[in-house]
Amino acid sequence: MRQFIDEMRERGLVDEIERPVSDRFEAAQMASTTDRVLLFHDIGGKKAVMNLTANRSTLAAALGSTEADLVKRLAGASYSGTLKPMGKLEMRPADLTELPIMTFFPKDGGPYITAGIVFSRLDGVENASIHRMMVIGKDRLAARLVEGRHTDVLHREALKRGEKLPIAIALGVHPAVTFASCTRVPEGKELAFAAELMGGELPVYECSNGVLVPEAEIVLEGYIGPEKSEEGPFVDITGTYDFERIQPVMELTGMWTKEDPIYHSILPGGSEHRLLMGVPYEPKIYRAVAGVTTVRNVVLTTGGCGYLHAVVQVRKNTQGDGKNAIMAAFAAHTSLKHVVVVDEDIDPFSMEDVEYAIATRVRGDRDLMVITGVRGSSLDPCRDGDGTNVKIGLDATMVMGEEEKFVRAGWND
Known part of the structure; x- marks a missing residue:
């Protein structure tokens, strides 16, 4: 992600925010007024980035394409990239209070992680997807798992066996990894798709619970068990509040960060959110209409x-x-x-x-x-x-x- 930010900086597309900014509403309001990359240097003393790919130009650049050719190129994906094992991550106790996790709107149920890629693993099959995750403790998150989607299916299967589902949350990854995680791909092929988008190979690291993650600024590991909690309200892509739900709880057992990590946050209902929700479906529609x-x-x-x-x-x-x-x-x-x-x-x-x-x-x-x-x-x-x-x-x-x-x-x- 840092390399991508540097590339956008060289193009004059990054606004550096040096002054202190609040993680409650202020950062969100600033991101809502522009599609430029915003790099905050002081949100509670921590660094954060928003609008990383908030327009088609930056998203296409992240995926190694042009705006005009993007959909056609994605429609021809083969999901054939390879993963390069890089060893294990050494974890320390998880503490979410160390991160500049934001509250975006007045009626939000609490601070939300919105750009965390959730990697889950069961029977050798690994899934990657984005879920909204509301902070309910220094090492606990209430996560919206859409019924019937892959994370939900794996979680239900684990519970049937009397097990917890191992997970890892990667924050601050290259945008190609984020995009791949938002795309409907053949089962377990999200990381292979990301590797393909990034030139054919992707380094991955193993967490102590066996889950693989790509290079990231921050990694949280843990499990999803039977516990549930209130989650929401939360603003979704329509810009309206989605209602409160009872959702599974993620128990975090470990945490790893780079030195002086950059936290990535996506504005709910903002341009980056909408592009990451919609653009992955464009090649699917393209292939169907073809x-x-x-x-x-x-x-x-x-x-x-x-x-x-x-x-x-x-x-x-x-x-x-x-x-x-x-x-x-x-x-x-x-x-x-x-x-x-x-x-x-x-x-x-x-x-x-x-x-x-x-x-x-x-x-x-x-x-x-x-x-x-x-x-x-x-x-x-x-x-x-x-x-x-x-x-x-x-x-x-x-x-x-x-x-x-x-x-x-x-x-x-």
């Missing part, structure tokens, strides 16, 4: 919380391809709520261009798809009580054979 027509690009939009709205750019081969692309996108990312399919001449990153396509190429009786009673995102505040929602697709493409009606005038015609 199965029905010629796809050019996929964007999960900022205004759609980086998660609920997609713009899919295609070159149609038959007149029905726009609607087929809509259905493929919904199947690939079940949390999607609205999808707009556009032609090659429409810039999917420009909402003005997308709105133009809707204004000039959509007829509601022909190009609007409404799908009711389907599963949507649990984060959408307007979902029904049973978790279902309504999805809408807009085919904003030109009618094949009538393209001359839609050609925009220019000086290079």
Whole structure:
């Protein structure tokens, strides 16, 4: 992570905050007003970074790509990187009070770790994912484990055996590792994907409980057992409060840090949060749409919380391809709520261009798809009580054979 910060500093993209800043609301407010990297030198005497990849330019740089080629490159991933064992970490007793863990909003349930990569291991299979983790003691965290996701599945299996699930939390990793941990990959391939993104090889270290972690500023190790605790409220990607839940407790048994570590924090509902939630789904949608027509690009939009709205750019081969692309996108990312399919001449990153396509190429009786009673995102505040929602697709493409009606005038015609 330090190397990446240095690279961003050389590009003039880092703001160094030398003055003291409070970990309660102040750092969060500062991060909410910019997408530049913020390096805090004094949050309770500790260092912290926010907005590490808060725009597509810095995220693409972290993944060794350009903005234009990012989705296509990710869609071709093979998850074939290799891990290089580097030995064991020597732990000391865990004490969360040593870290500048932030409280972001007035109604938060408490201070939250938001950028910690949780590595868990069972039967030789290791998973990596990000979970929101609320501090409930100097060595205890209440963690939101989404039902049915891999960490939850491994935890339930461990409990069935009368065991605790071994975990390690890595804070301050290279952004490629963070991105890989946010991506749906074949089982146990998160670290291999990170290694691929970083050039083919990734050094890993073993914790005393057997869990492997990549290079990090801070590592916490421990277990998830049967104990549960209140967790929340917490602001999620929609910028609204998710309600209080009863969630599993992480018991921390050890801690390792670099000298003068830099703590990474992600602003809930901020640009970095939305990019890390949404961009990993773009290549999945890209591959799905490629199965029905010629796809050019996929964007999960900022205004759609980086998660609920997609713009899919295609070159149609038959007149029905726009609607087929809509259905493929919904199947690939079940949390999607609205999808707009556009032609090659429409810039999917420009909402003005997308709105133009809707204004000039959509007829509601022909190009609007409404799908009711389907599963949507649990984060959408307007979902029904049973978790279902309504999805809408807009085919904003030109009618094949009538393209001359839609050609925009220019000086290079």
